Structures are given as structure tokens and as C-alpha cells.
């Protein structure tokens with residue numbers, strides 16, 4: 001099963017490598033990992049997407065909790081949550097493609113954030129599925145560059161992950 | 164008054180109550196060594212190799228319960244300690260390793276003797292630190308000791324750049340520290356404990372399986388009371404030996420790959436298994452799919468990640484052994500329910516039948532020295548009261564089987580990592596922790612050569628360690644596997660070109676003996692123990708073909724033990740076949 005694990009980490013240089021090292025040392029898979037500082041500069045928030053049986057996910061959360069840099073941990077997949085990923089994509093936009101790319105971008109509620117006479121750069125936010133669908137629709141031809149952020153996620157409701 | 168980082172370092176150790184530091188100097192740690200030179204409260208013990216220093220600190224910790232302290236230089240100093248750190252990590256031993264580092268301005272420049280100490284040690288420490296400001300030094304040291312010794316203990320590395328040891332600041336050693344992300348649980352959940360005690364009292368075929376956690380948690384007394392209160396059989400892992408008195412009739416011996424037949428059979432047949440401070444290691448469980456097929460399992464451990472890692476557990480209790488056992492003892496005493504007498508009697512009858520097989524029996528000889536016989540004699544002559552360190556191999560297993568430990572912290576060996584070379588330096592640490600006590604290092608001719616240089620340390624500090632070298636001219640444990648599973652192709656397991664151990668011991672200034680007749684074993688041991696203030700290296704020339712029995716081979720269950728040839732054709736073996 002796919003799990004989204006959210007962590008509050010000490011915002012220190014070694015913290016990220018401890019988490020990454022844990023996954024490689026124990027053979028757990030990381031599908032994606034995003035991390036940035038929070039409103040409290042001593043903490044960073046990490047969103048980690050992994051896959052595994054219930055037993056493996058249990059070990060992953062226990063092992064993560066053991067790391068001294070991990071201050072709080074929640075498996076968001078256990079409750080209702082919202083997941084978003086951002087895609088930045090540069091696409092060829094010449095001749096007939098120019099109109100077509102803009103139209104597709106509109107349909108997916110993308111925003112064109114940079115324009116040259118040969119290309120558009122589009123920003124698109126959504127679930128991973130939506131981004132996949134957009135990429136599929138564009139087809140292989142014409143894509144110059146793709147940058148995906150990996151998912152960030154947050155629980156629904158009025159409670160937050162805090163100290 | 165402002166002190167330099169080096170002076171602060173030494174003051175911190177003093178204020179932490181550190182008596183000994185095991186180390187080896189070098190460029191990056193020179194300021195610290197200079198500060199050590201100027202005082203005499205913290206004593207520095209000079210090893211001959213940083214691996215030796217780390218194992219010595221580890222032996223000190225295992226035998227005393229206090230944290231062991233190591234001080235090494237940057238680069239090769241740190242890389243040489245890695246084996247020692249990993250050894251401590253696998254067995255959850257509290258040591259604090261301080262490593263010198265190149266100056267902060269040089270970090271990342273491939274400077275002379277620079278390695279990423281924090282990076283290299285990350286996978287085998289409980290935690291590690293790089294000190295970036297002298298103002299953080301004292302607090303970091305306090306944290307290091309706190310983390311190493313609390314919860315599930317383990318090694319902590321503190322990497323200190325050279326310039327930090329020269330910078331000055333006010334000295335203040337915090338009395339305590341708290342970390343927002345670290346607060347080890349100690350009390351067990353009362354509801355879970357109640358459930359566990361109910362189940363334990365209902366058992367018809369109970370088994371108590373305990374490990375290193377009982378020793379780490381200083382809970383032998385509670386364990387002994389608990390087991391005796393119930394009258395249930397108790398087994399220890401290799402790491403738990405001594406936690407429950409081996410001479411108590413309720414003790415059924417070690418379990419696992421080279422454990423006793425009765426302990427493993429009782430594991431297999433039990434209906435309630437109480438695991439206490441043990442981690443279901445693969446050397447213990449054998450083939451997991453065959454493990455304890457009838458048992459409902461209670462598991463007490465301070466580390467949640469030890470629970471249900473290899474074997475699913477019905478009643479997990481996260482907490483420290485001493486607290487949980489105290490609560491359990493109280494509940495058992497209060498409970499109106501008593502263990503089922505008739506069922507327990509039948510269970511003991513069955514266990515005693517397994518026991519009567521005498522699975523550790525071996526063929527005696529008056530021509531060639533049997534390694535087991537040396538250890539039986541050693542046990543007898545030291546009255547079970549010595550501190551015994553060991554290396555890794557057959558000799559380690561025989562020591563575990565034949566030396567009956569009645570007290571905790573007397574049996575010092577590397578179980579999780581299985582580090583050859585551990586025995587002698589560990590004995591150094593043990594002897595420092597227990598001056599005046601008998602310290603024996605049981606080793607093999609291959610293992611002893613991995614840290615043989617520490618004989619020099621023993622000379623410098625006049626450590627009267629007694630080395631029992633069971634010299635079978637083979638990496639016996641490797642040879643045994645090649646005999647059983649590789650058609651006797653003894654690939655590179657013969658120890659050729661061995662040194663003359665007598666001369667070797669003598670050249671280091673010690674006493675050397677070689678013993679090759681069974682009739683001389685007792686006399687030699689007695690003579691060695693009479694030399695109270697000398698290190699004696701006893702080189703016992705033993706049977707080359709002896710194997711460790713009984714044994715659970717790979718893929719087999721605990722009930723499928725292979726017995727020694729002197730049991731062949733007994734009823735049990737027929738039953739097994």
C-alpha cells in the first residue's frame with residue numbers, strides 16, 4: 001500500500017541524511033520526498049511517500065520515530081487528507097501547437113508562467129494522477145523539460161501537526 | 164573564567180564522573196591530549212589500535228553498566244573505531260566516542276586526515292553530533308551521555324573540529340538536558356500488563372525467554388523473583404546469559420542455534436511465550452515460519468521497533484524491564500488465580516525428559532584436549548565467578564554452553580555483530596572496571612590475532628588477564644560449516660603459519676604456556692590463576708575436528724536440532740529423523 005508520512009524534523013543539516021540513510025540501509029522504498037522549513041525556523045516539514053505491507057509500514061514509522069531528529073510523525077493515509085503536487089513543464093509552442101498547448105493547459109487549469117516565441121512554461125498543481133494525465137495528454141513530442149515537486153500533503157480538519 | 168574547548172572537554176568528562184578514557188592521539192586531538200596531560204582526574208588508557216580502544220570502552224560498559232568513553236583522532240583514527248562502534252551498536256551498549264576533526268574552515272576540502280565522521284558512523288550509532296561552536300560543546304557532551312545511557316542504550320559519536328578545542332568560552336556543565344524529540348518510555352501500559360499477567364497465569368506450557376535487555380536494564384533481581392514466583396522454565400539468549408542464574412533448576416539453558424535441546428523444544432511446544440528484553444534474532448528463532456507454532460506471545464521491550472519486527476506479538480508492552488517486571492510481580496501476587504499446578508507438572512516432566520538427553524554431552528578423550536573440557540575446568544576452578552570475555556567462533560559457543568553464569572555482566576561477548584578481535588581489548592576494559600577480579604578471555608587462534616597488539620596495552624597497565632586460547636588450528640566455526648554444508652571443502656579456513664604464542668606472549672612481557680595433553684589442563688589453569696599479577700597466555704592445543712552441538716541448521720525450526728554424534732541412534736534422534 002502507498003502511504004504518505006508527514007514528519008516534523010529538526011531543521012539541521014544531518015536530519016535529511018538520517019532519514020534518507022534509514023530508508024536505504026533497511027531497504028525501504030522512497031517514492032518521493034519533499035522537505036522545507038516551517039513557520040518555526042527550527043523545524044522542517046517533510047512529506048515522504050513510500051510503499052509497503054502493513055508490517056513494513058509499521059517498522060518504517062517505528063524506525064523513523066527512533067531518529068532523534070524526528071520530532072513528530074503522522075501517517076496521513078490513516079485519515080482524510082489532501083495531497084498536492086506541482087508540475088513545472090516547458091513545452092514547444094510553435095505554429096499549430098501554440099494554440100493547442102494553451103487549450104490543454106486551460107482544461108487542466110494550468111497557468112502559463114513564461115513565454116518565448118518557441119515555448120511555454122506551464123505551472124500545474126494537483127494530485128499526482130492529474131499531473132500524470134496532463135503529461136499523457138501532451139504526449140511525448142514537444143516536451144522540453146519536466147520538473148515535479150513530489151507530493152505535499154496535509155490532514156483534513158482543523159487540527160495541525162505541531163510540537 | 165573562559166576555558167578552551169579542550170579544557171572544557173576534560174572538565175565535562177570529570178563532571179560526568181568519567182574515570183577512564185580509552186584512546187589514541189593524533190593531530191586533530193592534540194589540544195585535547197594537552198589538556199588531559201595537565202590534570203589527573205580523568206585517566207587516559209592508551210590502546211594500541213583505535214579498534215582496541217573502542218572494544219575496551221565497550222567491555223568497560225558491559226561489565227560495569229557505566230558508559231565507556233573513547234577518544235580518537237580524525238581520519239584513520241575514526242575509521243579504525245567503526246568496527247568497535249558497530250559492535251556496540253548491535254548489542255545496544257552505551258559508549259561515547261569523541262573524535263577529533265579537521266578545523267571547521269577546512270571541512271569539506273579533502274583536508275589532511277579528513278573523513279566525514281558523522282556520515283561514516285551514521286548507520287551504526289544511536290546518534291551523532293558535529294560540534295560547530297565551542298559554546299555548544301558542554302551541552303553536546305551532556306546530551307551524548309544522556310542519549311547513550313537512556314532508553315535502549317547505544318553508541319554516540321561526537322566529532323570535534325580542532326579549532327573548536329582552541330576557542331574559548333565560559334564553562335558550564337548542565338546538570339540535565341532534555342530533547343524535544345527524545346523521551347524514552349519507561350513505565351509499561353498498565354492495561355497491557357494486566358492482560359499479559361492474565362494470559363501468563365492461564366498458561367499450561369509457559370516459557371520465559373529473556374535477553375540482553377534484562378542486563379542492560381539492571382533487572383536480574385526482578386527477573387529472578389518473577390520466574391521463581393511462577394515456577395516457569397526460563398531460557399536466556401546469548402546476550403542474556405547471567406540475567407537469570409544458570410544453576411537454578413528453572414533455567415533450561417541458552418536457546419537458539421547452539422542453545423540446548425530442552426530450551427529449543429520448550430520454545431517450540433510452549434503455549435504462552437513471555438519475551439523480556441530479547442529481540443527475536445534469527446539465530447534464536449530459526450526458520451520463522453516454524454517458530455513457536457502454538458504460542459500466544461507477550462513481548463516486553465523498551466524499543467517499540469523491536470516488537471513485532473520478526474514475529475507478530477499478541478500483547479506488546481513498551482517499557483523498561485525493571486518497571487514492567489515490578490508491576491507484573493505485584494499483579495501476580497495480588498491475583499487470585501494461580502498457575503495450573505497439574506499442567507505445570509506435566510510440562511516440567513516433559514522438559515525434564517528433553518533435559519535427560521544431556522544435549523551438551525561430548526566424547527571425552529585422554530589423548531587430545533577437548534575444548535569443552537577446558538571450559539568445564541575453567542568454570543570449576545573459578546567457581547563460576549570470573550568475568551569471561553570471548554571472541555567469535557566455536558570457542559564462544561562452548562564458553563556460552565559450559566560456563567554457567569549466575570550473575571549478570573560477567574559474560575562479555577559480541578553477539579549481534581560477531582566481531583572477531585573483540586575478546587582481548589574487551590577484557591582490558593573489564594579489568595579496569597573490576598580491578599582485583601578474575602578476568603578471563605576465551606579466544607581462538609584466529610580471533611586473537613585480530614587485536615593481538617593489545618597485549619602491549621596489558622603490559623603497560625599491568626593487567627593480569629588470563630587468556631584461554633582454544634587453538635584448533637582452524638577458523639573452527641567456518642570449518643564446521645564447510646564440513647556440514649560444503650562437502651568438507653575447507654576453503655581458506657586453515658590457520659597456517661601460526662605464531663609461537665609462548666614466544667609472542669613473552670616478547671610482550673607476559674607469561675606464555677602451551678598445553679597439549681588433557682592431563683595437563685587442570686594444572687596449567689591452576690598455575691595460571693596462581694600468577695595473580697601476571698597476564699598468562701594459555702595456548703591449549705585442542706581437537707581440530709570438534710564441532711559445536713547441538714545445532715539448528717539454516718531453514719530448520721527450533722524443534723529440528725541436530726545432535727552431537729555421541730547421541731546418534733538415541734530415541735530422540737530417531738524421533739527427529
Ligand SMILES: Cc1cc2nc3c(=O)[nH]c(=O)nc-3n(C[C@H](O)[C@H](O)[C@H](O)COP(=O)(O)OP(=O)(O)OC[C@H]3O[C@@H](n4cnc5c(N)ncnc54)[C@H](O)[C@@H]3O)c2cc1C
Pocket residue numbers: 253254255314315316373374375376377379380381399400401402403417418419420421422439440441442443444446447463464465466469482483484485555556559560577578579580581582640
Ligand atoms: C557465532 C554466533 C552464534 C550465535 N548463536 C546464538 C545462539 O545460539 N543463541 C542466541 O541466543 N544467540 C546467538 N548469537 C547471538 C545473536 O546473534 C544475537 O546477538 C542475540 O541472540 C541477541 O540477543 P537478545 O535477543 O537478547 O538481544 P540484545 O541484542 O541483547 O537486545 C536487547 C533487547 O532488549 C531491549 N532492551 C534494552 N534495554 C532494555 C530495558 N531497559 N528494558 C526493556 N528492554 C530493553 C532492546 O531494545 C533490545 O530489543 C550468536 C552470535 C554469534 C556471533
Ligand SMILES: Cc1ncc(C[n+]2csc(CCOP(=O)(O)OP(=O)(O)O)c2C)c(N)n1
Pocket residue numbers: 554555556557558559581582583584606607608609610611633635637638639640641
Ligand atoms: C572480523 C570477522 N571476520 C570474519 C568473521 C567470520 N568468522 C566467524 S567465526 C570465524 C572463525 C574464528 O576462528 P577462531 O578464532 O580460531 O575460533 P574457533 O571457531 O576456531 O573457535 C570467522 C572467520 C567474523 N566473525 N569476524
Ligand SMILES: [Mg+2]
Pocket residue numbers: 556607608609633634635636637638639
Ligand atoms: Mg580456531
